[in-house]
Amino acid sequence: ILNVEQSPQSLHVQEGDSTNFTCSFPSSNFYALHWYRWETAKSPEALFVMTLNGDEKKKGRISATLNTKEGYSYLYIKGSQPEDSATYLCAFLYGGSQGNLIFGKGTKLSVKP
């Protein structure tokens, strides 16, 4: 059974703090690793899709790294703002999966002003 683990489950930070989350996934048969941002009462939106070992991607204050050999990815948020409050999902795509993503349960971030 393929499993994607995210930690921590939830995180409370103050505005201006920097933070990071972890996603662990199977290191074999890797095809891609996705990060999605999911605000309350909305639908998930893709932040990053990463396919190569050593990939680093950045979007504003948010960045992500990927290590496919050891099966982990980090998401970093620099200088958190209240509008960053959301659940951050990672999802693993393996070769031959016909596009099916295996989702982690997410890290819920709350940023206090």
Added chain:
Amino acid sequence: NAGVTQTPKFRVLKTGQSMTLLCAQDMNHEYMYWYRQDPGMGLRLIHYSVGEGTTAKGEVPDGYNVSRLKKQNFLLGLESAAPSQTSVYFCASSSLAGEGNEQFFGPGTRLTVL
């Protein structure tokens, strides 16, 4: 472009009733998916389709049926609703050509089965 749309947004059913949820996408995507989201469980795949006329089971298919008669539409049916099917249902689509198969999600349908 509307992206991915879902109908209805909310629905309350009684046990044993049937209903169909409609997902439509205007991005010409080949792949479409139905997920359910329950507290503490994350997103779980119910059924998916890799093209018009094809469907396949996901992680939690029992109690649901699907059809993909047109490329842009993916229907999820509940033949005899049960309280365990109370959930928020999300549809998503993705392109065969997209890098790493990024999925685009609809706004969700909140279903309550009494």
